[in-house]
Amino acid sequence: MKCKRCAAKATVQLRSHNTAFCKECFVFFFQRNVERSIERERMFTREEPVLVAVSGGKDSLALWDTLVTLGYRTEGLYLGLGIGAYSAASQRKAEAYAAARDLPLRIMRLEEEGDGLAIPEAAFFTRRQPCAACGTFKRHHFDRAALDGGFAVLATGHNLDDEAARLLGNVLHWQLPYLAKQHPVLTPTHPKFVRKVRPLYRTSEYESATYAFLRGIDYVVEECPNSHGATQLVYKDLLNRLEETMPGSKLAFVSDFLRHAHPLFAGAPDSPAGECARCGMPAFAELCGYCRLVAEIERRRSQAVAHS
Amino acid sequence: MHVRLEPQGRQLTIAGRRRVGDLVRSLGLVTGTVMVIRGDDLLTDDDMVEDDEAIELRAVISGGAR
């Protein structure tokens, strides 16, 4: 197999694009695709400061690496979730990546932030899936850090497979409000929110892993222990089987949705009317979703102590 | 050949010389969900792996409600 760009021996085969590349040409192809996504969707300019949520995994490190190479103004943010060995390993990878390239990285750890609650306790006391609390915690701390740091934009490493799996889930259950919000650029609905963007939304998981590998990025290969049995993985598996027989399906699913269907679902976004009485972030009720969750955990924790 | 599956950390020994695409499918894996790594190189479906070589099949799929 030969590189479509320079005819050297190919090391990366992309069935979805019906093409193959050598190492150098693949790196170029990947970076150019990300740059095109940023420009096509007007995600941010080279002047705007971008906060990149870095988990230590392949996607967020590939994203950060690409943005730095393309000359964007970035800073990394690592949020430690307190999930045992997995969190320890991912923090080490994120720190090592930043240190080796002399890039600015902020470290926040849930155990050390205001409420001192990490994911395992949150899941234990709410008796719900850890991922539910995890999503709320991440959103709150990312929003807060972007606001406090004066960033214009928050970028995350969600890739094409994430977007396609989310879209499948939203379509299977006809989640109209979620379909309205499924977009690679979310414009702020409150002055205290920043723009949220997903520059890898057209880039498959295979491509970001390949990019990270070929760029010598040492990322965390282990998975979060809570991801086992996650519904999202069932959707990803289905989509990958479809992709195997019909290459390009995932990209068509997501990009055709954005082009033809998203405008039909997107009404006026509902904006939080006020600010949270406890933390001051935008809120639909007296307390924001994060503070309501923290209050629930604290209530159940004190009940548990009272019964023991 | 020696095959290591990551992130599971499983090791397999397979006899003979194999085409990468056939090897991946014979292990029940879906193409495009694993990187096939030999040393510092990635292999494509039509590359051959010799009996005395070692490769890693590294899953690229991550999950959870992100």
Ligand code: SF4
């Ligand atoms: S799998 Fe769930 S708990 Fe683990 S990082 Fe992802 S969302 Fe959080």
Ligand SMILES: [Zn+2]
């Ligand atoms: Zn080339």
Ligand SMILES: [Zn+2]
């Ligand atoms: Zn609050």
